[in-house]
Amino acid sequence: MTKAKINIKVYPKVKAKNGKEITEIKDEMINEFLSLFKKKSRRTYESYFRRLLEFEPSLNGQTMLEQKDLWERSKCIQFKRYLEEKGFSENMQKSAIGAIRGFFSHNRKPLFFSQAEKKQVNVAQNETEGIFFSRDDMIRMWNISTIADLSKWVLCNKSIGLRAGDFAKITYGQLRGIDFTQEAPIFFGKVNTGKESVIANVFLDSDVLHAIQELLELHKDAKDTERVYPFREDYLSRILRNLAVKAGINVGEKEVSFHAMRRFLYDRLTNVMSDDKAKMIIGKSTKESSYLSTQELRENFRKVLAEISVNGNNGETKKKVEKLDNTVENLVRMLAEKDKQLQEQSLITMGLQEIFRDQIADKVRKEQGLTKDQEVDTTAYIMAQAKKALEEQKRSS
16 A cells, blocks of 8 residues: 655745844843743744844844834735745745734734725735535534533534634633623633733633533533543544534534634624624624723623524513413412402402391482382492492592
């Protein structure tokens, strides 16, 4: 059996114009930015900045910030063309430009490009199309997922909306701190995201709340510091793909990554609120400087519940119907009891009327000066006396 050949493109080592290989970055500001990332991501970002030093050996973090306008107008485009000439893929070119923009944003000097500049910089095209889940897809996956194998916990990111690295850090202690007595959406907390160091304001819909309660019940003995998801981050995408296939979703050649859950939420958030507000919720860099309170963001998040929830209108419609059913049932029971009492009172009144009919009739005849053989209306007399008694009772009170 012959092994399949895999063609791997090997890029040249990073060398400065003097031919000396660039193996490390010595600039303090750039290294401070790189220190924000985990080991694997840091290595990737270091490779981008080594290419940048290959492009311009005298470069350092301070001069980059001082030349911000120049980087916006031309230098990013020149660097992209340089990478293109070196034979790097469009995705790598875009990622390298993204690293530079990240450095500027970290130092509170974000780069802003014109539309023409954006077209030249953002040229990357994904070789494999990523999947976009519909609400129907989400319902199908949710209905076959379970808490026991954590597949339902993976789907909870439809409301949480974090990147894989941040999602994997959630602990049982954080879940135990949720106030389940509140009405959805419940504010989970502010999460400092790892990739961009931007705060995400996380909210939970009722589907997720029920799933978390089930999760906590199943893992009562778990320590507060223990992570809910104990496996490697890349397994999150594998779990999601297996779930999609099992649910009968036509995946085809599309990439099914955990990021699709974050995209599912973000796309629906931007349908009901501004892009900047949506970014504040999922934890992406934004140009909006105005402060929005947690309550304001919660009210904005409430607008998207119908689009991301599985159980109807986020389960709230079902609750209201159940409450209404109970109210109607109680009313029917009360009316039946009241009707029974009225019937009993009516029978008693009729019985009393029959027993005392002759005595009442004699009393009426006497008051009205009638003879014994003349007919009288005893019912009218009783009603008149009752009315008179009620009026006297009102006056005395």
